Amino acid sequence: QPAIRLTGLEKHFDKVRAVDGVDLDIPPGEFFSMLGPSGSGKTTVLRMIAGFELPTAGTIELEGKDVSQLAPFDRDVNTVFQDYALFPHMTVQQNVEYGLKVKRVGKTERRDRAKEALRTVRLEDFGDRKPTQMSGGQRQRVALARALVNHPKVLLLDEPLGALDLKLRQTMQVELKQIQREVGITFVFVTHDQDEALTMSDRIAVFNAGRIEQVGTPVEVYERPASAFVAGFVGTSNLLSGRSAEAVIGRPGVYSIRPEKIRIDGDLASPAGPGETSATGSVTDVVYAGSTVRYAVALDAGGQLSVVRQNTSEPTEFADGRVRLRWRREHSFR
Ligand code: ADP
Ligand code: MG
Structure with missing residues (x-):
């Protein structure tokens, strides 16, 4: 059964149909990207999966269980945001442990799991630093470790590399993909950058005005675009x-x-x-x-x-x- 199933998903803000009927299955362990221009509804879909927004219509299932009305902390899902949202007064180790502390996980287990998560993102020697003493790319990896430490079934990432410059961004694209392969968690990755989506994804959903225009592998979406919109948005095209x-x-x-x-x-x-x-x-x-x-x-x-x-x-x-x-x-x- 799919890790995530969206059925007839809609979200209206007053008269704006931010999400206008989305049906989607994402199998476990997939690196799945939602690609589309600004305002096409990607973040709203992600926030509904996370539980920060409730759908106007439709359902969200995680591993076959309808979670549409559950609170965020009752869903086996974590989110990584572009702005990292790290606590500046805490060390990296404390930042990563924080979620486990809230869940009352014991001290030794907390420390071991945080170390393991920091090892996964290749920051094992940075536990004692403060986030302010780190580069943008390193902070992004701390944010990733803080999500991975919970061992979620699904990790949601909303333009996580958007704040990084191009070179660093390209390095992080490769690393993030490697990390996803290592941990085997289903990643749902939001981006408006077509190169990023093509490079990293097992499959891509191309969004336009609150709907999905096409779902496919990078090769399918690029070589056989389902519409002129997809052909124009993914890669450059002559018309x-x-x-x-x-x-x-x-x-x-x-x-x-x-x-x-x-x-x-x-x-x-x-x-x-x-x-x-x-x-x-x-x-x-x-x-x-x-x-x-x-x-x-x-x-x-x-x-x-x-x-x-x-x-x-x-x-x-x-x-x-x-x-x-x-x-x-x-x-x-x-
Ligand atoms: P994307 O992430 O693809 O850029 P969003 O999901 O953020 O798109 O937004 C989709 C549409 O919904 C946009 O028109 C946006 O202005 C609108 N929208 C998003 N969140 C809200 C909100 N909280 N209140 C009103 N309109 C919103
Ligand atoms: Mg967005």
């Missing part, structure tokens, strides 16, 4: 619409095509192969970015496409900037 779509693809509609799925060459004479779409155009801009090169191409049929190529050697110069673009038909999503 081709109106008359240029009809001229190039042969049917009306709005199509999205990923820049790295388009091949570019100067071979204007040879048409599209089987299963391919192709269009001719002129290069209007070349952006050299080290490992990749991005070409902006104005299509002869109208419209503009961006093409990204791995940078194997020097950027190719095309005669008079004239090019042919080709992509496999299954890579243009309607």
Whole structure:
């Protein structure tokens, strides 16, 4: 049975439908991400799972038990917030022990479990420090240890890396994933950062306006987006619409095509192969970015496409900037 099951979940704040009908099963041990733009309802779903908000409609089950109306401390769930919420006057060890103390766990067990949690987040030598003497990344790991020490069935993380700079954030992404694998706890991770979700997750739910547009593995969500919204939000996409779509693809509609799925060459004479779409155009801009090169191409049929190529050697110069673009038909999503 799933670790978490959400059925017809809704939350209304006056007239705002923050969560507007969410159905979701998350199996035990999964690193599951909720990805979506700001205001799409991710935090509200998380707060309902934690018990900080009660649903307007629908149910929340944890391991088959309906917890929809239970208080937060009666749910086998812990939350890690972006702002850490550590006690500044306590040492790291005391911060991590605090939850166990409240639950009246004995002194020796408290100390051993806190040490174990600090070892898990690779801070075993920092127990005597104050949070103020630590870096942002270290504080984040203390917050994680403080949640793990309770051995919850489910850990909820709301943009936990949002306050960190990019380099540290990328390091923490890898570490957090490793820690999740080690402890085997179900993680529900909220982020608006698509790279983060793609890197870390077993599966991703893409949120839009209080609903889930798609649930799938990173590969499924990226390679086979269920809607133009998902294609646009997860990764960068070209949109081709109106008359240029009809001229190039042969049917009306709005199509999205990923820049790295388009091949570019100067071979204007040879048409599209089987299963391919192709269009001719002129290069209007070349952006050299080290490992990749991005070409902006104005299509002869109208419209503009961006093409990204791995940078194997020097950027190719095309005669008079004239090019042919080709992509496999299954890579243009309607
Ligand atoms: P996200 O985490 O995806 O950014 P939220 O769940 O925080 O989105 O918010 C979803 C919507 O619900 C937003 O329109 C937000 O303004 C609204 N909302 C969230 N919490 C409250 C609240 N306590 N009172 C009123 N509106 C809220
Ligand atoms: Mg949020």
